[in-house]
Amino acid sequence: MVPGASIGMNGREISADGRALHVVGAGMAGLAAAVAGVRAGLRVALYEAAGQAGGRCRSFHDATLDRLIDNGNHLIVGANRNVFGYLADIGAPDALSPLDPPRFDFLDAATGGTWTLQPKDGFLPFWLLGREGRVPGGGVGDLIDAGRLAFAGPDATVADCVDTDGPLFERFWQPLSRAVLNTDATEGSAQLLWRMVRKTFARGAAGSRPYLADKGLSAALVEPALAYLGGRGVTAVFNERLRGLRISDARVTGLDFGNRTIGTGNARVVLALPPSEIARLLPDIGVPGETRPIVNLHYRLDGEAVLPGGGAFLGLVGTEAQWIFRRGDILSVTISAATGMAAKPADAVAETIWRELAPILDRPGAPVPPCRVIKEQRATIAQTPAQAALRPGPATGIANLWLAGDWTDTGLPATIDGAIQSGREAVKRALSAGFRAIPD
Ligand SMILES: Cc1cc2nc3c(=O)[nH]c(=O)nc-3n(C[C@H](O)[C@H](O)[C@H](O)COP(=O)(O)OP(=O)(O)OC[C@H]3O[C@@H](n4cnc5c(N)ncnc54)[C@H](O)[C@@H]3O)c2cc1C
Known part of the structure; x- marks a missing residue:
């Protein structure tokens, strides 16, 4: 392909000149990059290996x-500014439903004890000490632990900063570390967890407010983006796996999709791919190699699912199941940092977890309902200090190529918010980079 020539794409034309942007990977990072590119006036092409977007x-x-x-329950909180900015950009500002008032219900299956965290306004989370907000056994020590997290060095784990023998460990720090980092507190990065705590709990009720995708993740976060892009002439190309990059003179000159190679000439390229793909395509770039699984179970009950406390979701302590969510007659369970569970056969997982849940749902002895078990073996990178140190920024050392993805060095945990931030940041860098154009 001649640099600068136009290329065919599903009947559309996108030129390989400096106003063209090729985004590979249509997860949240790739979608955010494509949207940012369109908003910046670039001609955008979006390629995705799977048959659908969303990753x-x-x-x-x-x-x-x-x-x-x-594929799994996802929780967004009010402090996820990148998510809400992205939703505003794609014309879907109300796609997620806020929980009003914000609350996090918990149940300790061993003791039957229940408590509710009700974030309130104020810079310091003093509400953690109040009667309504307090975790049983909690007290002033919680704030001291939070202070230790705030000053943790890059090598510290969450467990290095908090009292691992106290009641708060299993009731607060461990669930928080698993939910935010998908990594046990004994190995999760204290700095990453603190960044999330600082942005959410420390921002009071608005920052901590949970938001849910009532009609599903795709309806809330993916389909509006595809509609926005489609309305501006960008059609995502599915079942198109990037096999290799043509690189010449420190510049990507072509995207090799196996059955065709697309010349990139003076165009900009953003790879919004998992780290394992970057390791394959660009072996000189160091990436985090360790991942942690998340197991989700979806049970179809014989009627509307009702949780103890009546909320939309419930945190569990003392069980393998960590969070349960209800949507109509579907009861969904999340198990993060689920290395043990992910290794077991799906039927055994469905049986084990139902035996835990049946008494909690007041259905002791009930047979296991129809269930779908989804094991996301590489749900996120392992968010340990060592793996966090391997996260690269968007620049690649290749003049017209940038990286995006929740696993890149966003300063945030590997979440939707981080993924969206990374996609937008990659395009920002691509626009500000003045790389040398190939002469015609
Ligand atoms: C079960 C589960 C629960 C989660 N819960 C939460 C939560 O509650 N809150 C939260 O904020 N985050 C949560 N996350 C994390 C969140 O889903 C991710 O941070 C986010 O979706 C990552 O987006 P991404 O674009 O960086 O990566 P991906 O979604 O992995 O996107 C990469 C895309 O690239 C495509 N691709 C791969 N290889 C190629 C190739 N060679 N060529 C072309 N395309 C390719 C993939 O098919 C994929 O679509 C959860 C994740 C899981 C799995």
């Missing part, structure tokens, strides 16, 4: 349950 954040119709389900 690790997607919905699909499950034939076993005959329901639309998400």
Whole structure:
């Protein structure tokens, strides 16, 4: 392909000149990059290996349950500014439903004890000490622990900063570390957890408010983006796996999709791919190699699912199941940092977890309902200090190539908010980079 020549794409033309942007990977990072590119006036092409967009954040119709389900429950909080900025950009500002008032219900299956965290306004989370907000056994020590997290060095784990023998460990720090970092507190990065705490709990009720995708992740976060892009002439190309990069003179000159190679000439390229793909395509760039799984189970009950406390979701302590969410007659369970569970057969997982849940749901002895178990083996990178230190920034050392993805060095945990930030940042860097154009 001649540099600067135009290329065919599903009947559309996108030129390889300096106003063209090729985004590979249509997860949240790639979608955010494509949207940012369009908003900046670039001609954008978007390629995705799978048959649908969304990556690790997607919905699909499950034939076993005959329901639309998400690959896994995702929680967004009010402090996730990148998410809300992205939703505003794609014309879907109300796609997520806020929980009003913000609250996090918990149940300790061993003791039957329940408590509710109700974030309130104020810079310091003094509400953690109040009667309504307090975790049983908690007290002033919680704030001291939070202070230790704030000053943790890059090598510190969460467990290095908090009292691992106290009641708060299993009831607060461990669930928080697993939910935010998908990594146990004994190995999770204290700095990464603190950045999230600082942005959420320390921002009071608004920052901590949970938001849910009532109609599914794709309806809230993916389909509006595809509609926005489609309305501006960008059609995502699915089932298109990037096999290799043509690189010459420290510049990407072509994207090799196996059955065709697309010349990139003077165009900009953003790879919004998982780290394992970057390791394959660009072996000189160091990336985090360790991942942690998340196991999600979706049970179809014989009627509307009702949780103890009546909320939309519930945190569990003392069980393998960590969070349960309800949507209509579907009861969904999340198990993060689930290395042990992810290694077990799906039927055994469905049985084990149902035996834990049945008494909690007041259905002791009930047979296991129809269930779909989804094991995301590489749900996120392991967010340990050592792996966090390997996260690269968007620049690659290749003049017209940038990286995006929740696993890149966003300063945030590997979440949707981080993924969106990374996609936008990659495009920002691409626009500000004055790389040398190939002469015609
Ligand atoms: C079960 C589960 C629960 C989670 N819960 C939460 C939560 O509650 N809150 C939260 O904020 N985050 C949560 N996350 C994390 C969140 O889903 C991710 O941070 C986010 O979706 C990552 O987006 P991404 O674009 O960086 O990566 P991905 O979604 O992995 O996107 C990469 C895309 O690239 C495509 N691709 C791969 N190789 C190629 C190739 N060679 N060529 C072309 N395309 C390719 C993939 O198919 C994929 O679509 C959860 C994740 C999981 C799995």
